[in-house]
Amino acid sequence: MRFSHFVLRRWLYSVLVLFGLSILIFIIARMLPGNPARLALGPFALQEQVEHLQHLMGMDKPLPLQYWTYITGIFRGDFGLSFQTRRNVALDIAHYLPATVELVLIAIVWVLVLGVPLGVLAARYKDSWPDNLVRVMAFIGVAVPPFVVGLVLQLIFSYLLGILPTTGRLSLTTPAPPLRTGLLLLDSLIEGDFSALGDALKHIILPSFAIAMTGIGQIARLTRASMSDVANQDYIEASRGFGIPNRVIAFKYMLKPASIPPLTILGLTFASELSNAFLVETVFAWPGIAKYGIRAILRKDFNAVMGVVLIIGLAFVIVNLIVDILAGYVDPRIRIKHEEGE
């Protein structure tokens, strides 16, 4: 089958998996011992009020029907009501999502800008001190819990050096640019508001780096391994034999095949960044969807939890799709294997 068909099939399957996920979480959520309606209204509410809310939320209907109502609601854009904010969870998500998106995007920039060059450096000076240094750094990056990274960064840069702010996306004294995409950096750029841009940048550096630490470690190690793998290949030897200079071999003939394994784990890196976001957003009081999700979990706000879970699942699917396409583009072997009907 053709490569594009393959990708499409993968995507459809992922959507199916998302459905499975929604069923799983739905069941878990609804199976809670105790009464969510009562939890929402508090212990002093009257029994009739609790029952009324239960009826409103449709909790007196059989489980499969509840699920059906919920799913069809999703497609209409109705994610149910949040207990905390009393409004459609979809609106909540739209409100909080851009902050996390911005954070994760900048984190990916960190990963590419630091992780890949470090890996290349380590491969180039294999077994001597730059290699060992990078390997140690990668190990540390993967082993440190992200919230610890966040706290340490705060300690150093905010408390000790005082050059970067501790929490939030913007200082209280800086007015926010008008809301267009929700991405502060982009919005302030569009508006030409450079003081807001600078302030937003200062706020985003630390949390995005904390999120990126794991990914930097992973990518650096994989780049190093794959570069040194490629360096041992026959075709590199052959290129040397044909008289191609080392510089060209390194930056063209080794880099391209070596970039394929890191590319394929980009999906995993994104996953680790998302999960790190849950920890880091708490440390930096970042008003993103992860923080919203944590609050929802602690307060048993089920519609909110479902909404967050589904959005993250969807984000995952989209990222994996992009990674698949990119990988097929860079590595013709993947494309061709599928076109031959593997």
Place this chain on the structure above:
Amino acid sequence: MSTRPSYHQATVRLNERRWMGIKDRLGRGWYKFRRNPISLAGGVMVLLFVLLAILAPYVTPYPKHAGAFTDFQNAFQAPSKSHWFGTDALGCDVFTRIIFGSRISFMLAAVVLGISVPVGVFLGLISGYMGGKTETVIMRVTDVFLSLPALVMALAICAAFTPSIDKAMLAVASIWWTWHCRLVNGITRSIKTEEFVQASKVLGASPLRIIFKDILPNCASPLIVKITLDAGFVILVGAGLSFLGLGAQPPAEDLGTMISFGAKYLPERWWMTVFPSLAIFFIILGFNLLGDGLRDVLAVEEGV
């Protein structure tokens, strides 16, 4: 010409040669392990921490401070000779609580892996060997569990319960089996078609025998590496859950909880956060180094 050897004889000979192969590989592996500073460091670290954790009541200066103990007069003391890592908000010795806290972490790892590895391996073997509908069903289920990052999934599952350490353990264990299942499934599928498995079939071995004698040993090395690395990762996820308030609840001495508690008092009373952070970092690092070293030693490819 002797008659065709019985299955038993053939297996004995095959196993002999396999054993020689393993001995040689182990010898070579030990040589590499000894010479590799990374794996050695990891192994030492893990050993040290585990020993400390096991001997906790005997090696800590204030064993009673673990758990619910208060001494407000001595609260918030900076590190000193009597309290190496200082005291926390309740007056408990931080050093003692860290050692006892590491116990919780190790217990978490042991319980989670103790449940998820057998389940995962079992399901992986079955699905890989039987193929067809069984495999499809099992793999689809793992796909659903893997559709979210581990921490996020654990969070979502914890949402259904009141936060406590055992619920957290259960939540993590209920996700973790999927990775082992996938790993074993992959190996089983690729080995299933190899010639020595076909040979066993021809010699008349029952499926159970094939699974245990031919397939399982081949999973051993990647599994060992994965379990070691997983231990570190499980502890990481567990610490994250506690930090967010979903695992061990205060005043439990879990490391994540200690860090979250102590974070409120930054930066002046730094010792309440810094030392537990260091402890958990070194524990996780130890497992990672060990796992990586084992990967080299047992010659497993990257990506496990």
Place this chain on the structure above:
Amino acid sequence: MEGKVILDMRDLHVWFRVYEGVSRVLDGVSLYVRGGEHVGLVGETGCGKTVAMKTAMGILRSPPALFPQGQVLLAGRDVLKATPIELLRMKGKTISMIFQDPLSALNPVFTVGQQIFDVIRFGHRWIRDDDALTKTKVRRIAVEALTSVRLPDPERILSLYPLELSGGMRQRVLIAMALVNRPRLLIADEPGSALDVTIQAQILSLLKSLVKEAGIAVLLITHDLGVVRETVERVYIMYAGRVVEEGRTVEIFDDPKHPYTQGLLSSVPRLTGKVLAEGIPGTLSDYTEAPSGCRFHPRCPRAMEKCTQQKPPMVKVSTKQHVACYLYHGGGR
């Protein structure tokens, strides 16, 4: 058509430092190739011929490899002592190589065109002809090269990836890449042995005609005696890192002197006469603990006391034939 000596390997020793100790792979290899000559290097797998070849090309990585003794003169200059820039100039122009397995020798993520363009651009051969090497010119040279190896529709092939070509086509592409810069010496490492026998025959005959047209010297490395007989005038027989016999192909095949050569030739199944082939008992020994003296003595049916003590030197047994064996020491039999 004999010309000056292009490749002159003198008493080359190559060692590798490994886990078990030091692997002394090449233990004094001497051979030479003159302009326009076709020379064969025969030996079983593991005898060190690939190592010798890679040393000649200058692509052996030096930290694991050690060169305790010997020289490798390429057009007069010692490869072992040359600077990287000098080496770079020689590759492709003076000496070029064809690998055994065409699939692993081509970079899978680049098109044939991209790879061959770079070989042309960096080959230093064409830059002198013009002041600028334009894209069109490079393309034209590439198409000519592909045509010369009898590839159909070369324009289309330039845009294909290695995976999209058949094995035979890949080997032809490799040959084109090796010859496009008009080297004086081509080393062919078991060309076509990774392919079907029929394709291999095609490739070999293609090679033969190409080098004849261009007057390129060839060092053919192989374990296949049949190929040797058809294609080369002179042959070196290698065993365990040493040259044990050398001479004209005709003479060696008619009257092999070294016990190893005799064993090799009798290992080939024949269609007439004694049909069952006799092999050579034993296997190649480990290079970290190579046998003392003559490395063949553990497997030699005519080994003597002397053979275990000292390495036998090469002695002349006829005008063009030399053997390294104590059987012929002292004037031959």
